[in-house]
Amino acid sequence: MPTTKRCGTETAGNKAIGGVPTLHYFDFQSRGRGQVLRLMWEDAGIAYEDVRYSFKEYPDYKKTRIAELNPTTNIPVVELNGRILTQSYAILRHFARQLGRYEGETEEEKYWADAMCDIVIDWRSLFIQAFFADNMEETYPEHQRTARPRFLQALETHLKTHDLSASGPYITGKNITYADMVLYQICHDENLVQEGRKGLKDCPRLAELVNAVEERPNVKAFLQSDRYLG
Structure with missing residues (x-):
């Protein structure tokens, strides 16, 4: 079974993005594209749910739970208030715009x-x-x-x-x-x-x-x- 951990406490950052996001990603230490989302959320003081799949169990979840969330079956996937967000770099830019930072000013x-x-x-x-x-x-x-x-x-x-x-x-x-x-x-x-x-x-x-x-x-x-x- 994947592990789920609540990280942080809700702040104004959570209000800015519309709630507490849930991240689906590999249990790959603190590495990979999913980790960049964690870095942004940690830096912005955003609470999140961290769902990690082992490499051994992921093939089964890829065909079931992840396929339901994302038809390409790629992760990271973020759930937030009934919305499904995919494609890690698009997700980063999306949250940057919502937070009004991390994107550049000009x-x-x-x-x-x-x-x-x-x-x-x-x-x-x-x-x-x-x-x-x-x-x-x-x-x-x-x-x-x-x-x-x-x-x-x-x-x-x-x-x-x-x-x-x-x-x-x-x-x-x-x-x-x-x-x-x-x-x-x-x-x-x-x-x-x-x-x-x-x-x-x-x-x-x-x-x-x-x-x-x-x-x-x-x-x-x-x-x-x-x-x-x-």
Whole structure:
């Protein structure tokens, strides 16, 4: 059976989005696209129900409960007041608009956050393809040697040279966006933020962004809590 845990207490953030959302996602430690939703909710002080499916039990639920919620049978899926929300990045942008934050203030900021998010989407697709391949012991090391450094270099360059990003610490400057959480999460999932940022030793600007995300008060408290699973 999937595990369900209530996280946090209701705040003005819950009122802004219309209630307490329920997240359906893998029991995959604190990793993956579903984790980015948790990061946003934790940062915004939003209470939520966290439903986690083990990889072993998920195939059965994929054909039943998840298929009822989402015809593509993909997760994360969010339930909120009878509504079903799918597609993780669309969900993030949806909540950003409802909260009036995390999206960027000007049209240029919104564009740049979306553009950087799209780069990370391309990176994550290759990461997932390599990490979950049947011959992962071959495909993932190859990914680490080739695709990953290419994306790291591109993102580092963008963060250093774009007019908005250069002012730091976030993608659009001083205000965090959903895209910062998306970027943080792929670095986390590729084990680049652990061990004193060892994996980001050649990317100081990206390391600055990672540090800024982790130092946000609610995120810091979350990472030090039993809700954070590594």
